[in-house]
Amino acid sequence: MEIKSSKPITLSEAKGILDKRKEEGELGYEQSQAVDSSGKFAWTEPKKAEKALESIAKVEKISPEMAVKIVDVRPDNAATLKAILVKDRVELSEDEINDILKELI
Numbered sequence: 001m002e003i004k005s006s007k008p009i010t011l012s013e014a015k016g017i018l019d020k021r022k023e024e025g026e027l028g029y030e031q032s033q034a035v036d037s038s039g040k041f042a043w044t045e046p047k048k049a050e051k052a053l054e055s056i057a058k059v060e061k062i063s064p065e066m067a068v069k070i071v072d073v074r075p076d077n078a079a080t081l082k083a084i085l086v087k088d089r090v091e092l093s094e095d096e097i098n099d100i101l102k103e104l105i
Helices: 010-025 029-041 046-057 064-073 077-087 094-103
Strands: none
Touching: 010 029, 010 046, 046 077, 046 094, 064 077, 077 094
């Protein structure tokens, strides 16, 4: 199998893709496990996750991978969001943090 492109996607998007493949035919063991995991941890529908991702990705300091992580974790307070951001040494203003948290509600 050849990889033609790669981009980070949210758990909700992965669940949507795997659900479509499941309807088309039988999934392998790893894919079945991924469907189960994504069903447990995906917090919203793919379209809502994509909307939140697009909004968060507009913040220049946040990479696409970091935006996906934020959407997947769905922090509910500033301290949790800052804990995610500290890994890449990203510092945001309180307004930017509040805007991100509002997108995830």
